[in-house]
Amino acid sequence: MRQTKTGILLANLGTPDAPTPGAVKRYLRQFLSDKRVVDTPRILWWPLLRGVILPIRSPRVAKLYQSVWMEEGSPLMVYSRRQQRALAERLPDVPVALGMSYGSPSLASAVDELLANDVDHIVVLPLYPQYSCSTVAAVWDELGRLLAKNRRVPGVTLIRDYADDSAYIQALANSVRASFAVHGEPDLLLLSYHGIPQRYANEGDDYPQRCRDTTRELVSALGLPPEKVMMTFQSRFGREPWRTPYTDETLKMLGEKGVKHIQVICPGFAADCLETLEEIAVQNREFFLEAGGEKYEYIPALNDSVDHIAMMDDITRPYR
The missing domain is CATH 3.40.50.1400 (Rossmann fold)
Known part of the structure; x- marks a missing residue:
C-alpha cells in the first residue's frame, strides 16, 4: 500500500x-x-x-x-x-x-x-x-x-x-487560573467572543451555540458558579443588529452597577490581534473604569503557549 x-x-x-x-x-x-x-x-x-x-x-x-x-x-x-x-x-x-x-x-x-x-x-x-x-x-x-x-x-x-475539545478547554482553563493567581479572582469573568450579524444565526450559522458550548465547558472546568461568568460579543460592524449582549455596553453597565473587578478572556481568538490588544485590552478597559470599575485585566490569547x-x-x- x-x-x-x-x-x-x-x-x-x-x-x-x-x-x-x-x-x-x-x-x-x-x-x-x-x-x-x-x-x-x-x-x-x-x-x-x-x-x-x-x-x-x-x-x-x-x-x-x-x-x-x-x-x-x-x-x-x-x-x-x-x-x-x-x-x-x-x-x-x-x-x-x-x-x-x-x-x-x-x-x-x-x-x-x-x-x-x-x-x-x-x-x-x-x-x-x-x-x-x-x-x-x-x-x-x-x-x-x-x-x-x-x-x-x-x-x-x-x-x-x-469549541468543546478537551485539550482546548484545558488550555483555556490553565490560562484563566494563571491570571487569577497573579491578579486575584475577579468579581466576574467575562468571555468575549467576536460577534456576527444576528441574521446569520437566524439563517443557520451555529456559531452562537458553539460559543455557548465553549463557555459551558470552560465554566465547568474552572468550577465557577454561573453568577461569576458572563458571555458577550464584540467587534460589531455596520447598522444591522448583531448578536447580543455587546461587550462594550455590558462593561459600561457592570461598572455602573458597582462591579469592581473584572477579567476578560476572548476564547474565540487563537492569537492576539487588533481586536484583543486594542479593542478589549484598551478601549473596553476604559469603558469599565470610567463607569465605576476599579480593576480590569485582559487574559491573553493562547498564542504559542x-x-x-x-x-x-x-x-x-x-x-x-
Whole structure:
C-alpha cells in the first residue's frame, strides 16, 4: 500500500502588511469584499465600500494598528508564525504551512508549499475554535477555488472547529487560573467572543451555540458558579443588529452597577490581534473604569503557549 504523506495547514484571518493607511486599505478591501463576510448585494455594497468605508476607515484603523504593532510585525502574524514554527518543531516529519484568508501569506501559497513537499493529504486547521460561516466556511470556499485549478487534488480533511475539545478547554482553563493567581479572582469573568450579524444565526450559522458550548465547558472546568461568568460579543460592524449582549455596553453597565473587578478572556481568538490588544485590552478597559470599575485585566490569547501547541498536535493526530 502506498504511504500517504500528510501536511498541516494552519489557517487564520489575516492582517495588513504594515500599519499604514495604504496597507490597511488593501487588506480591508479584500476582507470586506468576501461574500462570506458581507453578503450585501455587490451592486449596493461595492460603491459604499470603495467610495465611503475604505477611505474613511483605513486611516483610523491604521492608527489603531500602530498602537499594537510589534517589533517583528503585526501581532496576529507574529503569533501565527510562532505557532507554525512551534508545531513544526513538535512534528518534525510533518510539513506545517501557514495561510491567511486575506493578505499574506495566502492560502494559495500555503497549499503550494505543502504540495511542493509532495504532500498528498492536507489537514486543514482553521484557528477559529467556534465555527462560523464568515470564518471557517470562507477557508473552505477558498480551498475549493484553489484546488479546482489542479489536475491532481490531494485528500483534504477540514477540522470544522474545536469549541468543546478537551485539550482546548484545558488550555483555556490553565490560562484563566494563571491570571487569577497573579491578579486575584475577579468579581466576574467575562468571555468575549467576536460577534456576527444576528441574521446569520437566524439563517443557520451555529456559531452562537458553539460559543455557548465553549463557555459551558470552560465554566465547568474552572468550577465557577454561573453568577461569576458572563458571555458577550464584540467587534460589531455596520447598522444591522448583531448578536447580543455587546461587550462594550455590558462593561459600561457592570461598572455602573458597582462591579469592581473584572477579567476578560476572548476564547474565540487563537492569537492576539487588533481586536484583543486594542479593542478589549484598551478601549473596553476604559469603558469599565470610567463607569465605576476599579480593576480590569485582559487574559491573553493562547498564542504559542505550550498548551496551545500541544492541543494542535492532539486535534490533528487522528488525521495524520
